[in-house]
Amino acid sequence: MFEAKVTIGLKKGITDPEGATTLKSLHLLGFDTVKEVRSQKTFLIKMDENDEKKARKKVEEMCQKLLTNPVIHSYTVDMKRV
């Protein structure tokens, strides 16, 4: 079994309204040293696979077919045997 940790964020240059709103609120709460907040989303995906390469390839496909929109998102995949 493998567990894939897929972390999805916005590509460089794309505004992140959620990050910007969070930054504003953190400043209001007094965290005035905060300079930037970028939001990300994480999926933990358990797969019944033995071969890491194969499993990773499938996760990449999942990212392209559903988990991300390539127009705005970039992502990283970390594989862990569980």
Added chain:
Amino acid sequence: MKKEEIRVAVLRIEGTNCEQESFDAFARLGVKPEFVHLKRLLGIDCTKEECRDIFDYHCLMIPGGFSAGDYVRAGAIFAARMKSMLKDKLAEYVKEGYPIIGVCNGFQVLIELGLLPGIDEVISEYPKACLMTNDSNRFECRPTLLKHENNGNCVFTGKIKKGEIRLIPSAHTEGKLMFPIDEQKRYVKMLEENDQIVFKYVNPKGEYAGYPWNPNGSVSNIAGICNLEGNVFGMMPHPERVFYRHQHPDWTRTGKLDEPGDGRDVFESVVEHLIKRF
């Protein structure tokens, strides 16, 4: 084709919530709409009698709402389910010239499906555009003014003159149309050249203006686009919510009570088109 013969599928999955108004808009024009849950097109969890084929209908409508709770991304789950089994059939449907309209969440589904912008292929493998979170990071819900920009390509706006301004309400959080960041200008130019831009947000003077007239920060103020052939159309604002004049916020002041609402022509145009074409 006679008007009474036209069958329209108003598609739903869990979380769709504008299907009734969408159904009513077609029903009031004398065509035959039907609520069709997506599983009936996919043949999953339904009896043989309940199963339907997209070719049973002359037009598909994907209404607004929060399909599948907007999980993953707005419209992504609806699109993934449709694409899983219907991709080739949908492409065939569009190539045959049958019209598809997506409003609000439905527009998001069409973008995620790759049916829009539909510039160089009928349905793309991956999305070529995105309806991203509004610049305000809020749910923007109010009447918006739309200028009709199309020169006659889009089958859903044939009855609206170019340059006309219509009041159609918006209600969305993810409506900012974007193309790949370093190619936005090229995409917009292509859409213009192909007559694929249908509506743009304007201020009361008819000028392209920023927030709040453009509720989401959409590139080039775009509110609605169609595919290259003009038979797949998506827009963020809701034409089905202004079918009658009394649905306009100013209906007591304008004295136009007997006139149709500003969104009605979207439905009338496609019905007229279907009568002529098929």
